[in-house]
Amino acid sequence: MGYGRGRQLRGRLFPRLLGRMILLMLMFCCGFVLYYIASDQALPFEGRAEVPYSKDRGEDGGRSNSDREKESEEEKGAWQLILVNKWNPMxxxxxxxxxxxxxxxxxxxxxxxxxxxMFxxxxxxxxxxxxxxxxxxARKQKALLDEKIAEHEAEGCTEAEARRKAKKWVAVPGTSEHQLGLGVDINADGVHSKGEEVYDWLDRNGYRYGFIRRYPQEKTEITGIINEPWHYRYVGVEVxxxxxxxxxxxxEYLGEVRQ
Ligand SMILES: [Zn+2]
Incomplete structure (x- = not known):
């Protein structure tokens, strides 16, 4: 009987315990969910104070991403890659x-x-x-060309020949990278360094700073300009x-070789 009663008791106790445990677990879960929701809601509150900042930051982030893309597109297409040579005036x-x-x-x-x-x-x-x-x-460029023509004429060349020769050295106004402000002739200071040292250093390092040796010896046919180890042109580091x-x-890089 006792056995039977105990069994009966246990039979009533277990579902009650089970029920309490389930209730506790439910409460725990609800508490957790409520806490989570509450903490989740706290973010917009925190955020609200920072809205101008975070919003701006968000928009800036978006803008600067597309800006960065635009910039890199511009870098590829615009000012630093403008081609100016005797066939492409500025x-x-x-x-x-x-x-x-x-x-x-x-x-x-x-x-x-x-x-x-770089310097x-x-x-x-x-x-x-x-x-x-x-x-x-343009005026300065013209003066340089005229000067060169006069030099050749003084050597006994006809005017036409003097002009032809001079053009190999000095670009006709409108066709010089110097007029873009993107081309620079770099020489030695004449005190601490010699020309060759500077040209050699530039040849090995200029590209690291976005400068290319614009008129190399082996490209004179394509560039239309004689070997100029001093003339550097900015195109950006990547290019x-x-x-x-x-x-x-x-x-050649731009696919603009005159046939
Ligand atoms: Zn130059």
Missing amino acids: PEDYQVELTKLSNGQSVDSRIYPSLQK DDARSQGVYPTVASGYRT AKEIYRQGVCLE
């Missing part, structure tokens, strides 16, 4: 914002930081370059590295 309305260097020369403001960094690094390695010629106006790696000139 646009007549080309505008350039200049930064003046300490020696009086100027360059496109956008290339100035890279140029400065700083060269100097820290014991090589002392200087910008012999940066930005030129400069690629041009250096492929051993091509700008015309």
